[in-house]
Amino acid sequence: MILFSRPWAFGLFGAVAAAALLAASHFRWKARTLKRLGDPDLLRRLSDPSAPRLQRLKAVLSLTALTFLVLAAAGPRWGRSYQQVRRRGVDVVIAVDVSASMLAQDVLPDRLTQAKRELGLLIDSLEEDRVGLVAFAGAAFLQCPLTLDHAAARSLLDLFGPDLVPRPGTDLAAALETSLAAFPPGDGRHKAVILLTDGEDHSGRLDSAVKQAEEEGARIFPVGFGNPSGEVIPIKDENGNVTDYMKDKSGKTVVSKLGEAALQNMASRTGGTYRRAADGEVDLEALKNDVGRIEKKTLEDRVADRTRNRAAVPLAAALAIAFLEFLWPERRGHFKELWGRWAKRWAAMLILTLAFPPAGHAMGRKADGESRAVRYWRERAEKDPKDAAARWNLGQAFYQSGDGARAAGAFEESGKLFSDPARRSQAAYNAGTALAKAGKLEEALEKFKDAMRLAPGDADAKYNYELLRRMMKKGGGKGEPKPDKGKSGEKKTGEQPASAARAKEGLSKEDAERILQAVERQEKEARRKDKMPPQHSTTGEDW
Numbered sequence: 001m002i003l004f005s006r007p008w009a010f011g012l013f014g015a016v017a018a019a020a021l022l023a024a025s026h027f028r029w030k031a032r033t034l035k036r037l038g039d040p041d042l043l044r045r046l047s048d049p050s051a052p053r054l055q056r057l058k059a060v061l062s063l064t065a066l067t068f069l070v071l072a073a074a075g076p077r078w079g080r081s082y083q084q085v086r087r088r089g090v091d092v093v094i095a096v097d098v099s100a101s102m103l104a105q106d107v108l109p110d111r112l113t114q115a116k117r118e119l120g121l122l123i124d125s126l127e128e129d130r131v132g133l134v135a136f137a138g139a140a141f142l143q144c145p146l147t148l149d150h151a152a153a154r155s156l157l158d159l160f161g162p163d164l165v166p167r168p169g170t171d172l173a174a175a176l177e178t179s180l181a182a183f184p185p186g187d188g189r190h191k192a193v194i195l196l197t198d199g200e201d202h203s204g205r206l207d208s209a210v211k212q213a214e215e216e217g218a219r220i221f222p223v224g225f226g227n228p229s230g231e232v233i234p235i236k237d238e239n240g241n242v243t244d245y246m247k248d249k250s251g252k253t254v255v256s257k258l259g260e261a262a263l264q265n266m267a268s269r270t271g272g273t274y275r276r277a278a279d280g281e282v283d284l285e286a287l288k289n290d291v292g293r294i295e296k297k298t299l300e301d302r303v304a305d306r307t308r309n310r311a312a313v314p315l316a317a318a319l320a321i322a323f324l325e326f327l328w329p330e331r332r333g334h335f336k337e338l339w340g341r342w343a344k345r346w347a348a349m350l351i352l353t354l355a356f357p358p359a360g361h362a363m364g365r366k367a368d369g370e371s372r373a374v375r376y377w378r379e380r381a382e383k384d385p386k387d388a389a390a391r392w393n394l395g396q397a398f399y400q401s402g403d404g405a406r407a408a409g410a411f412e413e414s415g416k417l418f419s420d421p422a423r424r425s426q427a428a429y430n431a432g433t434a435l436a437k438a439g440k441l442e443e444a445l446e447k448f449k450d451a452m453r454l455a456p457g458d459a460d461a462k463y464n465y466e467l468l469r470r471m472m473k474k475g476g477g478k479g480e481p482k483p484d485k486g487k488s489g490e491k492k493t494g495e496q497p498a499s500a501a502r503a504k505e506g507l508s509k510e511d512a513e514r515i516l517q518a519v520e521r522q523e524k525e526a527r528r529k530d531k532m533p534p535q536h537s538t539t540g541e542d543w
Contacts, residue, residue: 199259
């Protein structure tokens with residue numbers, strides 16, 4: 001049975017029918033014109049009698065090629081592909097603290113921004129595990145159910161902010177209870193909860209929640225963000241300017257401290273490991289190894305059954321028929337004339353090539369080896385020092401010519417001229433890739449950090465940052481980051497995350513339904529929050 005991905009494309013058959021009517025009317029007009037010109041017997045003797053028949057055949061070939069093009073556009077699918085899919089890993093629920101205390105700036109730019117950046121890298125590192133996401137403050141909500149599609153989970157990171165959870169405060173007990181409820185019922189040997197938090201808790205129920213995790217066999221791996229000595233919590237206006245600092249009920253300025261004791265206690269009780277995010281950076285390799293010690297299970301064992309896309313078959317037929325129509329003669333002696341004409345052209349090109357051999361890459365370069373593109377954009381940049389696009393393209397030209405250090409300098413200069421933070425982030429990203437190409441890995445790492453500070457949701461910068469860190473640890477590695485082409489292209493990385501590669505295979509029906517349900521819950525929750533009055537912490541502590 002043949003199915004079609006785009007049945008609306010059959011409407012293009014109307015254009016094919018119009019072309020057929022136009023061709024038929026043309027041939028009729030041509031026949032009537034020849035009759036008016038003179039005696040038909042005389043015209044037949046003066047012209048090639050086979051020409052009308054050959055021309056009609058060429059028209060039929062053209063219409064047939066158009067018909068196959070329409071069929072290709074409709075996306076025919078037939079046949080079945082069978083693939084046995086089996087993966088082994090653990091179920092990991094990552095709970096992220098989005099309370100107001102995570103806005104403290106003892107970790108720059110603030111605790112929450114750094115936690116989101118590390119969360120994106122963490123999701124990529126859990127390659128074979130099933131991942132779920134929970135956001136919590138004074139209450140906790142499941143944002144993404146357990147799924148093997150890491151790209152879908154990572155796409156929800158931009159939603160994580162202090163306004164995501166309507167109830168202020170910090171309820172670690174609710175975070176643990178919601179995380180445990182996200183696991184499927186059964187053996188708890190394969191469950192892990194990763195907490196990204198500053199450790200403050202206003203619930204008073206944390207001990208019972210940890211006891212529940214012990215009973216279910218789930219291990220807790222807390223990651224602490226912040227400083228044990230504490231930091232004030234800024235209050236910002238719509239423009240991001242600090243207008244005041246958060247105060248408690250008595251009017252005293254709140255100082256948010258990293259609560260390491262509670263985090264260490266829950267880790268030791270459940271068999272997990274506590275780690276502090278030094279300067280906001282998590283040792284992802286060590287955390288991955290900690291989770292990797294948990295006994296794995298089969299997360300998916302099914303047969304993928306899909307119809308195959310066969311659009312290439314009618315497309316190939318259309319191209320073959322169009323090529324045949326191009327070669328088909330309109331009169332006798334056509335091939336002989338065509339062969340003579342092209343033989344002369346090829347002979348002339350061969351003689352010119354032998355007489356004037358190409359001079360390597362000299363056509364694209366100056367005598368001193370500098371490419372024409374570099375020269376052109378350098379002159380543009382010197383002519384107008386405030387032309388950010390010229391310096392951007394100069395960096396691209398240097399990068400293509402293999403000069404990574406000079407390319408990084410050009411990208412840095414363009415970033416200073418852009419006012420848009422997104423463009424400045426792209427400039428920092430490109431400077432990092434250029435420095436990595438030049439072998440300056442430490443400097444490249446700093447540029448990727450700058451890119452992530454300017455655009456915390458940039459998945460490419462996060463991935464290349466982690467990739468470069470691994471390369472530096474191992475003393476080398478394959479997969480060089482690629483620059484952002486800016487206006488003429490998209491950002492690329494040297495290696496594609498394994499989760500992104502799996503995303504191309506397509507989601508299972510079960511995973512897709514879970515992701516869709518999570519997004520619908522978020523939309524309903526957002527509409528509900530728009531209508532409901534502001535909520536207050538049940539303990540009176542709004543951080």
